Amino acid sequence: MELGGLAATLAIMAVAGYLHTVSGFGLGMIVMGAAGGLGVASVPVLAAVVSLVTLVNSAVALPGSGRSLGAPRILALAVGIAPSIVLGVWLLSWLDATFTALLTLLLGALVLSGGISIGLQPQPRRAESPPWSFAVSGALTGMCGGLFGVPGPPVIYHCYRQPLPLETIRLLLILCFAITSGVRTLYVASQGGLTADVWQLALWSMPVVGGATWLGRRYPLPCSAGLMRRLAMLTLVGLGVAILLKGTFLLITG
Structure with a gap:
């Protein structure tokens, strides 16, 4: 990777790590x-x-927070995530x-739907969803995680529809991302996918994301959760x- 591309990627990593933490x-x-x-x-x-640096982000963001997340929710998410990672x-x-063009279109659709889902602000349910529903959302999440990390x-x-404190939801999402990244990394490693290119970029990115995560925990943005959601x-x-x-464009010209 050229120096300019590396600098741009690390800047993106820093911004993303900070926003993810807050x-x-x-x-x-x-x-x-x-x-x-x-x-x-x-x-x-x-x-x-992304899978590797997400593990770094989670390791800095999660310590001391596990008791409030609920073992049944975590177990159900993990059961759904693990098998669908392999397929993804x-x-x-x-x-x-x-099909490079189709892969690009799928990535665009995922990012766009992610933005739309954040803006929907779903109304919380009166009662928490059953564990099987967490497993189903975990399976869909694992597919996305397998495809794109x-x-x-x-x-x-699904998590924002639960009648849970926002801090619990935030930490539950970070833990879910950590489970997805951990399973994906183990599987990719077993297939020889952690190449020199991956490790080179990851080793540059990890301290950047770790520092951004620390800043997010220590100095969160002085704005409302609603404004954060709109910006995201x-x-x-x-x-x-x-x-x-x-x-x-790739589809038309390819």
Whole structure:
């Protein structure tokens, strides 16, 4: 990777890591949307790097917070996530080798739907959903995570519908992303997918994301949760539309 591309990617990582810490979402979608849209690295390499740096973000953001998250919710999410990760990674390999334009369109659709889901502000349910519903949202999240290293809109929307404190939801999403990233990284490693390119970019990115995460915990933005959601929504919708336009161009010209 050229120096300019590396600097741009690290800047994106820093912004995404900070926003992810203060809001509970955004790291993977912002990195994949911005860096993937710029074409600074291939989608498989970026997805593997996102998984690794998400683990760093979670390791800094989560300590001391596990008791409030609820073992049944965590177990149900993990049961749904693990098997669908494998299918998502296989689908990524197939699409990257044969249908690059379609892969770009899918990435754009994921980022766009992520922005829309953040802006929907679903009304919380009166009672918490049963564990099986967390497993279903976990399975859909695992598919998104396997494809792009990005746990997608299903789990964000599902968690925000629960009658839980916002801080619990934020931490639950970070833990869900950590489970997805951990399972994906282990599977990709077993398939020989953690290449030199992945480790080179990841080793540059990890301290940047770790520092941004620390700043997010220590110095959160002095703005309301509603404003944070709107900023995240506009960012992701803009990135999603740009990537969809790029994918459409590739489809027409390819």
